[in-house]
Amino acid sequence: MDAPTIELIQFRYSHFNEKARWGLDWKGVPHTRRSLLPGPHMPTIRRLTGQTGTPVVRFGQRFVHGSARILEQLETRYPDPPLLPRDPAQRRRALEIQAHFDDVVGPAVRCALFSELLDEPDYVCGMFASGKPRLTRALYRATFPVVKPLMKKGNGVTSRAAIDAAFEATNAALDFVAANAGDRSYLAGPAFSVADLAAASLLAICTNPDHPDMKRPEPMPASMQAWLARWADHPGTAWVREIYARHRGAPGATPPA
Ligand SMILES: N[C@@H](CCC(=O)N[C@@H](CS)C(=O)NCC(=O)O)C(=O)O
Numbered sequence: 001m002d003a004p005t006i007e008l009i010q011f012r013y014s015h016f017n018e019k020a021r022w023g024l025d026w027k028g029v030p031h032t033r034r035s036l037l038p039g040p041h042m043p044t045i046r047r048l049t050g051q052t053g054t055p056v057v058r059f060g061q062r063f064v065h066g067s068a069r070i071l072e073q074l075e076t077r078y079p080d081p082p083l084l085p086r087d088p089a090q091r092r093r094a095l096e097i098q099a100h101f102d103d104v105v106g107p108a109v110r111c112a113l114f115s116e117l118l119d120e121p122d123y124v125c126g127m128f129a130s131g132k133p134r135l136t137r138a139l140y141r142a143t144f145p146v147v148k149p150l151m152k153k154g155n156g157v158t159s160r161a162a163i164d165a166a167f168e169a170t171n172a173a174l175d176f177v178a179a180n181a182g183d184r185s186y187l188a189g190p191a192f193s194v195a196d197l198a199a200a201s202l203l204a205i206c207t208n209p210d211h212p213d214m215k216r217p218e219p220m221p222a223s224m225q226a227w228l229a230r231w232a233d234h235p236g237t238a239w240v241r242e243i244y245a246r247h248r249g250a251p252g253a254t255p256p257a
Contacts (some may be wrong), residue, residue: 004060006031009045011038011054013127013214016106019067019201020055021213025079025249026197031057037128037140039147050155068102071194083194090189097187097195101173106202108169111156113205113227115163120221127217173203174236181239185246192247200243207237209244 008024012035023032036044042052049056049065049228056065057073064073074132085091116123125141133141156162167181177199180187204214208228216224233238 004062005058006060007058008033009048009054009056009058010035011041011128013216014038014054014128015110015202015205016053016067016102017055018204018214019198020057020070021066022197022201023071023083024057026081026083026102026247027074029074029078031188035131037132037136038151038236039143040140041219054090067198068098071098071197074109075194082199085189085191085193087189090193094193094195098198101198101202105173105199107156108166109173109202109205110229111163111166112170114151114155115157115166116223118157120223121145121148123217123221123224130217170206170231171234173199174206174231174234176236177203177239178235185239185242192243196243196247200240200247203236203240204244206234207240208233209241209248211244211248 006024006029008017008020008031010020010033021033036054041054045052045054045056046117047066048058048063051065053065055067055070056063057070058064059073059077064070071083085094121141121144125137125144129137129140143201152158156166177187182190184190186192206228208214208216
């Protein structure tokens, strides 16, 4: 039987999408990428999956959404190299850490960042629409005033208290990885696992990993520079950069559409 055609349907700069990209690249899975714009993505993703969140991966005719479910599919279809520890207790721990980062940390970090970045519409639109034709970029920028309040609400940027809590949760997550990385720097067991992949990808936006899938476009506005400077000396961001340097590898996809 022929191998299925695999396509990642994604946002260009996004930490949950980075989680799926990293899984595909770690497994060495040949795939193509289709980048959608946040906001206008909704009807397309809803038609394919019945909900609006990205990432979505198409395995042949089957669409799978949710980064954890995508990684689970990848682990089943491409067991080597593994993402789950063999030892049952370490495996449970790895999945628990992933669930915590998916449910709590990912949304909090994004809320904290967006509370500062969404007021930089030129930068945000340029970032999400990078690689798109000039007309698409101009149209996206023109309609961004409509998209922005939806993005704020959808990402929990709703009150000062919510934003403060998001900053606290971000700091706590960086403390967690710095405190729980074992002798070999891994969070669950003796080797790189889904725990490290989830934590490093969902915290990647606190640093500026030297990887083409996440490196921020230049020049950065002052608020983006201040955001990165705020976390620069935290040992948690040093851990993220180290895991990227050791395990992120080169992008395996054909250039994004
Ligand atoms: N728990 C989900 C979260 C996915 C998520 O929050 N995706 C964001 C991008 S970072 C998104 O597509 N938001 C737009 C929407 O939900 O309509 C996962 O692990 O995939």
